[in-house]
Amino acid sequence: MISTPYIYRANIAHFPKVSTSPKDDLIYQKDGGLVVKGDKIIALGEYAAIKAAYPDAVTIDYSNKLIVPGLIDGHVHFPQTEMIASYGEQLLTWLEQYTFPTECKFSSFDYCQKMADIFLSQLVANGTTTALAFSTVHSHSADALFAAASKRNMAMITGKVCMDRHCPNELSDSAESAVSDSEALIKKWHGLGRNLYAITPRFAPTSTDAQLNALGELAADYPDVFIQTHLSENLEEIEWVKQLFPARKSYLDVYAHFGLLRKRAVFGHCVHMTDDDWQSLADAGATAAFCPSSNLFLGSGFFDKANADKFNVNIALASDVGAGTSFNLLRTYGEAYKISQINGAPIDALNGLYMMTQGAAAALDLEADIGNLNPNSFADFVVLDPHFNDLSTLRIDANAECADILFALSILGDERCIKQTYIAGVAQLGTTNSHKESVN
Numbered sequence: 001m002i003s004t005p006y007i008y009r010a011n012i013a014h015f016p017k018v019s020t021s022p023k024d025d026l027i028y029q030k031d032g033g034l035v036v037k038g039d040k041i042i043a044l045g046e047y048a049a050i051k052a053a054y055p056d057a058v059t060i061d062y063s064n065k066l067i068v069p070g071l072i073d074g075h076v077h078f079p080q081t082e083m084i085a086s087y088g089e090q091l092l093t094w095l096e097q098y099t100f101p102t103e104c105k106f107s108s109f110d111y112c113q114k115m116a117d118i119f120l121s122q123l124v125a126n127g128t129t130t131a132l133a134f135s136t137v138h139s140h141s142a143d144a145l146f147a148a149a150s151k152r153n154m155a156m157i158t159g160k161v162c163m164d165r166h167c168p169n170e171l172s173d174s175a176e177s178a179v180s181d182s183e184a185l186i187k188k189w190h191g192l193g194r195n196l197y198a199i200t201p202r203f204a205p206t207s208t209d210a211q212l213n214a215l216g217e218l219a220a221d222y223p224d225v226f227i228q229t230h231l232s233e234n235l236e237e238i239e240w241v242k243q244l245f246p247a248r249k250s251y252l253d254v255y256a257h258f259g260l261l262r263k264r265a266v267f268g269h270c271v272h273m274t275d276d277d278w279q280s281l282a283d284a285g286a287t288a289a290f291c292p293s294s295n296l297f298l299g300s301g302f303f304d305k306a307n308a309d310k311f312n313v314n315i316a317l318a319s320d321v322g323a324g325t326s327f328n329l330l331r332t333y334g335e336a337y338k339i340s341q342i343n344g345a346p347i348d349a350l351n352g353l354y355m356m357t358q359g360a361a362a363a364l365d366l367e368a369d370i371g372n373l374n375p376n377s378f379a380d381f382v383v384l385d386p387h388f389n390d391l392s393t394l395r396i397d398a399n400a401e402c403a404d405i406l407f408a409l410s411i412l413g414d415e416r417c418i419k420q421t422y423i424a425g426v427a428q429l430g431t432t433n434s435h436k437e438s439v440n
């Protein structure tokens with residue numbers, strides 16, 4: 001099938017390569033043209049030159065808007081969508097009071113399907129085009145999310161939660177069933193279309209040694225599969241891990257001991273870390289998911305990005321809904337900024353954009369496909385409207401620079417600043433054909 005190329009005309013920002021200094025490696029093309037053919041990007045440049053090079057392409061005019069790569073959420077719980085903003089508890093009692101009862105509802109496949117659609121609608125409304133998401137302990141919850149993501153041709157990474165202790169019976173699996181169910185899901189979904197699987201022990205306290213050991217063996221059999229879990233989020237949790245695994249020298253060492261620390265392993269939170277922990281994450285090429293709104297909401301503590309950077313640890317920004325308070329990753333960066341101000345080392349907006357695009361993609365080992373606007377990457381991108389309401393119009397000057405626009409939107413924005421989200425070249429928002437509407 002021959003598909004017409006489209007040129008998306010806008011101010012365009014991205015990081016074409018892996019960077020330790022985002023401000024030096026940003027490409028910012030004012031009045032740019034992003035050329036998309038089918039599901040892939042084929043070129044990016046100044047609009048006039050691009051139009052001359054692709055005279056037959058159809059222009060979609062987003063002049064004065066800002067296009068950035070599709071945002072990547074490095075840690076989120078799809079079943080917790082409905083329990084966002086639940087009052088009053090810190091991690092362990094929050095899990096007991098709100099999380100486990102909610103996740104029990106996912107014993108119904110119909111319910112999983114309904115919630116998967118709602119979850120994906122929330123993601124795309126907020127510009128997120130890829131997520132590393134926890135499902136529930138039920139295999140069919142992962143089936144439902146993969147199936148819903150496949151309909152949108154979205155790069156989804158998820159896995160069934162594994163837990164065989166310290167949880168309600170209805171949510172408990174076993175060492176054996178965790179492995180056989182996870183392996184069946186890997187065979188069914190990993191690499192099917194854009195779907196990718198993540199082996200998902202919830203966190204060390206809810207798995208026996210036998211389960212962690214079995215999952216480590218499974219991970220060894222599937223070296224390109226992801227691993228996702230939680231690490232050093234809350235002080236009580238850390239004390240509990242010490243009691244449960246007295247032979248291990250640290251929380252992270254529990255995962256390392258059982259073969260769950262490696263590249264493509266993503267550890268949510270990493271709030272209370274020693275320098276040895278950071279070094280071990282860096283040595284393994286593993287990733288810390290930085291969940292600032294969640295860490296504030298549950299009173300867990302402050303992620304130390306400056307220290308993580310010192311050890312050159314991969315970082316992916318993450319909403320962690322439902323402990324996180326927004327699906328919007330720009331807003332989530334806004335919370336990261338506030339935390340970094342307390343530490344006296346403000347994280348600038350270009351670092352923020354990097355952590356939700358190319359930095360996250362590189363951390364996940366997916367930068368050949370997503371996280372940037374390079375030729376041959378999937379056409380996953382977001383159109384931001386700097387003037388989405390009166391206050392942002394007042395605040396953001398027509399000639400504002402990229403970093404200033406991103407910063408102001410991160411503090412003031414919500415889903416209204418997401419004008420459109422494209423996944424593999426297809427517009428996700430609204431019911432009208434946005435292509436036809438704005439063709440020049």
Ligand code: GUN
Pocket residue numbers: 077091095099202203230233294320323
């Ligand atoms: N630790 C174990 N499970 C969870 C969870 O669902 N959310 C958060 N924030 N931390 C966890």
Ligand code: ZN
Pocket residue numbers: 075076077230268320
């Ligand atoms: Zn989490």
